[in-house]
Amino acid sequence: MTAYIGIPLFVIFWGGYKLYYRTSIIPIEKVDLISGKREIDEEEEQFIANEVEKGPRSFAQRVWDSL
Numbered sequence: 001m002t003a004y005i006g007i008p009l010f011v012i013f014w015g016g017y018k019l020y021y022r023t024s025i026i027p028i029e030k031v032d033l034i035s036g037k038r039e040i041d042e043e044e045e046q047f048i049a050n051e052v053e054k055g056p057r058s059f060a061q062r063v064w065d066s067l
Contacts, residue, residue: 057065
């Protein structure tokens with residue numbers, strides 16, 4: 001039950017932000033989710049290629065890489 005406290009808090013803070021700054025909700029037809037996708041896909045391909053070149057990593061190497 002206590003895990004659901006975040007839902008009303010989110011609605012309160014989001015609504016308060018919208019009222020305080022007087023911002024409007026962007027209509028779904030105007031939201032741009034495509035711009036820049038090609039660059040992101042290219043970077044992801046390079047990242048995956050670099051990971052494959054590294055080969056299998058031990059646990060210590062993975063921990064070191066995450067730092």
